[in-house]
Amino acid sequence: MTTQTPAGSPARAGTRVGISREDKRLAVALLMPGIVVVVLVVAFPMLYSLYLSFTDYTLTNTSGYQFVGLNNYIELFKDPIFWQAFVRTVLFMALAVNLEFIIGLAIAQLMAKAVVGRGLLRTILMMPMMFAPILVGFQFKWFFNDQVGLVNNLLFSLTGKTHIIPWLVDKPLGFIAILVAEVWMSTPFMVIILEAGILSLPTEPFEAAEVDGASGWQKFRRLTLPMIMPFVYTAMAIRSLDLARAYDVVSIMTGGGPANRTELIWTYVNRLAFIGHDYAMGSAMSYVTVAVSFLFTFYLFTNVMKSRWEGAK
Amino acid sequence: MSAGGYAKAGRRRRSGDVVRDIALYLIILAFFVPALWIILTSVRPNIEINARPPVWIPSKLTLDSYKILLGWPTPEGAFGLGGEIPFGDYARNSVVIALTSTFFALTFGTLVGYAFSRFTFRGRNGIFLSLMLARAVPGIALSLPLFILFARLGLSNTILGMIIIYVALNIPFTAWLMDGFFRAIPAELDEAAMIDGCSRWAAFLRVDLPLALPGVAAAGIFAFLTSWNEFALASVITRTPASRTFPPALFEFTGSFVSDWRGMCAMSVMMLIPAIIFVALVQRQLMAGLTMGAMKG
Numbered sequence: 039m040t041t042q043t044p045a046g047s048p049a050r051a052g053t054r055v056g057i058s059r060e061d062k063r064l065a066v067a068l069l070m071p072g073i074v075v076v077v078l079v080v081a082f083p084m085l086y087s088l089y090l091s092f093t094d095y096t097l098t099n100t101s102g103y104q105f106v107g108l109n110n111y112i113e114l115f116k117d118p119i120f121w122q123a124f125v126r127t128v129l130f131m132a133l134a135v136n137l138e139f140i141i142g143l144a145i146a147q148l149m150a151k152a153v154v155g156r157g158l159l160r161t162i163l164m165m166p167m168m169f170a171p172i173l174v175g176f177q178f179k180w181f182f183n184d185q186v187g188l189v190n191n192l193l194f195s196l197t198g199k200t201h202i203i204p205w206l207v208d209k210p211l212g213f214i215a216i217l218v219a220e221v222w223m224s225t226p227f228m229v230i231i232l233e234a235g236i237l238s239l240p241t242e243p244f245e246a247a248e249v250d251g252a253s254g255w256q257k258f259r260r261l262t263l264p265m266i267m268p269f270v271y272t273a274m275a276i277r278s279l280d281l282a283r284a285y286d287v288v289s290i291m292t293g294g295g296p297a298n299r300t301e302l303i304w305t306y307v308n309r310l311a312f313i314g315h316d317y318a319m320g321s322a323m324s325y326v327t328v329a330v331s332f333l334f335t336f337y338l339f340t341n342v343m344k345s346r347w348e349g350a351k
Numbered sequence: 352m353s354a355g356g357y358a359k360a361g362r363r364r365r366s367g368d369v370v371r372d373i374a375l376y377l378i379i380l381a382f383f384v385p386a387l388w389i390i391l392t393s394v395r396p397n398i399e400i401n402a403r404p405p406v407w408i409p410s411k412l413t414l415d416s417y418k419i420l421l422g423w424p425t426p427e428g429a430f431g432l433g434g435e436i437p438f439g440d441y442a443r444n445s446v447v448i449a450l451t452s453t454f455f456a457l458t459f460g461t462l463v464g465y466a467f468s469r470f471t472f473r474g475r476n477g478i479f480l481s482l483m484l485a486r487a488v489p490g491i492a493l494s495l496p497l498f499i500l501f502a503r504l505g506l507s508n509t510i511l512g513m514i515i516i517y518v519a520l521n522i523p524f525t526a527w528l529m530d531g532f533f534r535a536i537p538a539e540l541d542e543a544a545m546i547d548g549c550s551r552w553a554a555f556l557r558v559d560l561p562l563a564l565p566g567v568a569a570a571g572i573f574a575f576l577t578s579w580n581e582f583a584l585a586s587v588i589t590r591t592p593a594s595r596t597f598p599p600a601l602f603e604f605t606g607s608f609v610s611d612w613r614g615m616c617a618m619s620v621m622m623l624i625p626a627i628i629f630v631a632l633v634q635r636q637l638m639a640g641l642t643m644g645a646m647k648g
Contacts, residue, residue: 061470064551068466069478072459072522079519080485083496090496148375151368160638161631163379165386168626170580170598173619176605177385180612188388191405222385234641276524279487286582304491317495324492331487339483343476346531 084328091321098315110322120323123294123301127327130213130302131281134220135274141221142228142273147258149229150236160230167226175290178219182206182291206292212300219287224280228273235269236262275338279331303327386623393417393616400612416617438618440592441600446625448510448596449578452517456574457567459518460525465555467526468533469541479530482523490583498587508590516584521574528573528640532566533559535643568633569640575629579622597622 091110095103114120145163152159166174181188182205193201205215239262247257285304288294294305301309303323311320392400393416395409420438467479497516498507506512540562541554549557560567582598589595597618604615630637 061551062472065466065470065472068462072463072526073478073482075459075515075519076482076485076522079497079516080488080493081481083493083500084488086496086500087492145375145378148371148378152372152375154372157631157634159375159379160634161627162383164630164634165623165627166382167576168580168623168630169386169619170582170601170622172580172582172598172601173622176601176615177389177619181385181388186401186405195405195407222382226382230637231641234638237638238642279483285489285491304489307491311491311495321492321495324489328488328492332484335484335487336480339480340476343479346534 087321088325090318091325093318095318095321096315097312097317103318106318110319111326114319114322114326119298119301120303120306122298123303123306124327126213126300127302127304130217130220130284131278134217134224134281134284135277137217137221138225138228138277139270139274142225143232143270145225145229146232146236147262149233160233163229164226166223167230169223171223171284171286172290174219174223175287178215178222178287179206179291182215207296207299209299212292216288216291216300219291220281220284223287224277228277231269231273231276232266235266239265271338272342275342278338279335389616389619389623392613393620395613397613416613417621419614420617420621436600436603436614436618437592438621441595441597442621444510444513444589444592444594445579445596445622448513448517448594449575452514452521452578453571453574455514455518456521456525456578457571460522460570460574461529461560461563461567463522463526464529464531465533465559467530469538469551479526482526485519486523490581494584494587497584501588507588508594510594512588513585513594513596516588517574517578517581520581521577525570525574528570529563529566532563532569532640532643536562565636565640566643567640568636572630572633572637576626579626 090103092105092107093103094106094109149156149159149163169177180186184190184202184204184207187205189205190201190203193203203211205211243261243265244257247261252260284302285308288300288302289305289308292300292305294301294309298306304327307320307323307327310323311317314320391409394412394414395406396411396413397416399406399409420436422435422438463482467475501507501512504512506515536559541549541551541558544554544558545551580598581596585596586599586602589599601615601618604611604618
């Protein structure tokens with residue numbers, strides 16, 4: 039809030055009071071094309087899959103399916119693998135977002151202060167963002183391969199002994215390997231947003247703190263961090279939503295296996311719906327998780343919206 | 352490349368700063384290693400890739416994998432898994448789909464963002480929130496119903512179909528960013544333009560849009576990268592070289608027992624090049640756009 043532009047709230051409030059008929063027509067015209075496309079591609083198919091989740095539709099029997107009410111949902115709630123995947127997904131999201139935030143903040147702080155070649159550094163740093171998630175999956179699967187992977191090879195060359203660490207098989211290791219891939223891929227996004235936050239800060243408070251003899255850490259803790267909180271909040275909101283969709287990386291690296299050990303919700307949906315052909319069940323599960331995502335989105339974005347639209351007072 | 356304009360005025364360099372910069376270079380190098388390894392793998396002899404004990408420094412560099420990819424004659428012939436990879440088709444599809452969808456997503460998303468930033472109307476919060484919810488839906492949940500819908504509409508396995516999908520996927524985030532950028536532009540500016548006789552639409556085109564261009568560039572990076580790299584839906588909708596894009600095509604290098612890593616790495620590098628050029632060109636606008644206020648809650 040301290041970082042508001044001088045144009046601040048009064049002017050904004052002014053634009054909000056009255057809305058003429060022409061403006062109303064213009065607003066509708068502006069919104070329409072975008073909303074129509076989103077409804078066609080997202081809302082409509084999602085309603086269709088909501089309908090299918092109340093049937094016994096399978097990929098091998100696409101015509102003679104019947105309405106089965108809440109059966110799929112009841113079955114799902116009784117499925118221990120679903121709950122394990124659910125808890126694992128939440129844990130994965132919490133760990134990944136926080137790791138990305140901490141590492142991202144550290145790099146952003148260093149970046150904002152670096153003087154030489156910032157543009158080049160930023161382009162290099164953004165390379166993981168340019169990688170297709172599917173490619174990240176393939177590469178990290180290969181890096182963590184127990185026989186010929188980069189990580190085990192490195193251990194071999196460093197210690198002179200053969201290490202066949204089954205990264206993608208053992209329980210905690212598989213989870214860690216996926217986490218490493220995800221953090222590598224997504225931290226740069228955090229850096230970009232947080233760096234933008236740090237760069238947009240006014241210089242006067244820092245100069246005043248300098249005069250008062252504040253240490254670097256004090257300035258960071260008392261000035262930088264509180265002032266970039268809106269950026270932090272937005273970055274974490276966007277990352278949390280995207281993480282809920284982090285399917286490509288996991289599906290390539292482990293596919294949720296072996297024996298459901300690294301199963302996240304979306305790999306389990308894939309297993310049920312596309313490998314097991316039980317599409318209705320997969321839809322039901324999609325819906326449970328989409329509902330959770332929706333609650334989360336609702337919470338985060340009403341807060342973000344509030345600070346953006348009304349909080350500028 | 353120096354982003355000097357952002358540097359804080361009056362900062363003095365101390366010896367500690369040098370240490371800090373070196374730490375930064377090391378961290379960025381660590382982030383760069385996987386990319387470096389892919390590039391290295393694509394140009395080394397195939398035999399070294401899965402060698403044991405590992406070979407760290409390539410004995411020689413060769414562009415064979417790229418030649419094979421582009422269909423030029425090489426002593427080794429085709430890729431290990433056999434079969435030609437129609438690289439040209441994939442490249443055309445990816446470029447056409449990513450650029451066209453980015454253009455339309457930016458256009459529609461900017462309009463939506465402008466409407467949110469300048470008008471208050473009933474249901475605004477609801478519409479805005481619904482758009483954000485659309486972003487939370489994962490590709491895998493959409494893939495089958497979209498496949499069925501697109502099959503009925505005759506859009507499956509078409510470039511047009513993929514463009515429509517990516518336009519939709521990118522509108523919410525673009526609208527969200529653009530709302531923030533327009534909000535950072537003083538509303539007095541378009542009011543002044545309107546007093547001078549401009550219509551609201553003309554004020555948008557002549558005043559707000561030019562000022563928000565760094566923001567459009569920022570949104571463009573995100574939209575382009577999403578379209579360029581998306582896999583879950585592309586793998587379901589694009590079935591043949593007529594519409595298949597790079598990400599699902601990466602699978603053609605993997606088999607049940609063997610994978611052609613070098614070929615995959617070569618194609619990955621080819622995929623990364625346009626993305627790197629695009630990002631290098633607009634990264635300054637990206638930072639200018641983001642600092643402009645899009646992310647200020």
